[in-house]
Amino acid sequence: MNDSLQETLGGQDTLGEIRREIDRIDEAMHRLLMERGAVIDRLVEIKRTAETGSAFRPKREADMMRRIAARHHGRLPVATAEHLWRTIIATFTHVQSPFALHVEQGSDALAMHDLARFHVGFDVPLAGHATAGRVVRAVAGSTGDLGLVRIDAEPAAAWWEDLGGAGPQVMARLPFVIAPSHPAATPALVIARPLGDAGVSEISVWSVADDGDLALPDDAETLASVTRNARRSRLVARPGAEPPAPNAVPVGGYAAPTAI
Numbered sequence: 001m002n003d004s005l006q007e008t009l010g011g012q013d014t015l016g017e018i019r020r021e022i023d024r025i026d027e028a029m030h031r032l033l034m035e036r037g038a039v040i041d042r043l044v045e046i047k048r049t050a051e052t053g054s055a056f057r058p059k060r061e062a063d064m065m066r067r068i069a070a071r072h073h074g075r076l077p078v079a080t081a082e083h084l085w086r087t088i089i090a091t092f093t094h095v096q097s098p099f100a101l102h103v104e105q106g107s108d109a110l111a112m113h114d115l116a117r118f119h120v121g122f123d124v125p126l127a128g129h130a131t132a133g134r135v136v137r138a139v140a141g142s143t144g145d146l147g148l149v150r151i152d153a154e155p156a157a158a159w160w161e162d163l164g165g166a167g168p169q170v171m172a173r174l175p176f177v178i179a180p181s182h183p184a185a186t187p188a189l190v191i192a193r194p195l196g197d198a199g200v201s202e203i204s205v206w207s208v209a210d211d212g213d214l215a216l217p218d219d220a221e222t223l224a225s226v227t228r229n230a231r232r233s234r235l236v237a238r239p240g241a242e243p244p245a246p247n248a249v250p251v252g253g254y255a256a257p258t259a260i
């Protein structure tokens with residue numbers, strides 16, 4: 001059936017009516033996004049971004065993404081809604097205070113590039129690095145840049161030993177919205193220099209070194225592990241603030257991913 005024949009049908013909505021409805025929704029969405037930009041202009045005036053050099057607020061972002069995931073239903077895949085808001089939020093973060101995202105390319109550069117663009121859209125510049133260690137150094141040497149490193153169970157080096165203190169820390173874990181057939185599900189961590197009280201510590205992250213026989217509590221998750229000359233170094237995540245071992249060094253925290 002061609003469009004003009006469909007247009008003349010009585011009873012049900014015509015194609016023209018439905019398209020006018022889509023145009024109305026698109027216009028409202030566009031106007032709301034522009035209105036959001038004006039609100040961000042007001043936020044810039046009162047937010048003390050200069051203190052850390054970064055407008056990134058992981059705790060706030062986790063709350064927002066959880067509400068989107070909880071509210072979501074219907075034909076649009078939740079990952080599409082997530083990507084749209086990730087692009088909006090990352091772009092407005094960049095508008096407030098420009099930053100680059102340093103991405104570990106490693107053995108699957110395409111997957112990491114997809115993950116990066118899914119989370120920050122196309123306004124945030126990316127810088128590729130061969131190893132996680134180089135990402136950590138690039139973030140350490142920047143004012144407000146972020147880093148994206150893959151969670152690799154057996155990495156080449158214990159890059160997490162350079163995190164913590166006044167240096168870069170783990171700030172988020174990806175994927176955050178766990179959904180079937182998610183198009184950007186590569187496991188990764190976001191790192192940034194300290195953000196004051198804007199960080200999240202629902203799950204705390206630790207660097208733990210031992211000689212190979214230290215057992216961790218049942219609720220601890222080993223994200224990565226490297227053993228060299230009988231010294232084992234692990235990157236460990238654990239709910240709450242309690243260290244998983246007496247000598248554990250705090251290296252950040254993240255909001256618990258949400259499943260739908």
Ligand SMILES: O=C(O)C(=O)C[C@]1(C(=O)O)C=C[C@@H](O)C=C1
Nearest residue numbers: 055056057058060061089092093
């Ligand atoms: O709420 C803030 O502090 C903002 O800067 C706004 C905003 C957003 O666009 O919603 C942007 C960056 C932050 O990471 C969190 C949220």
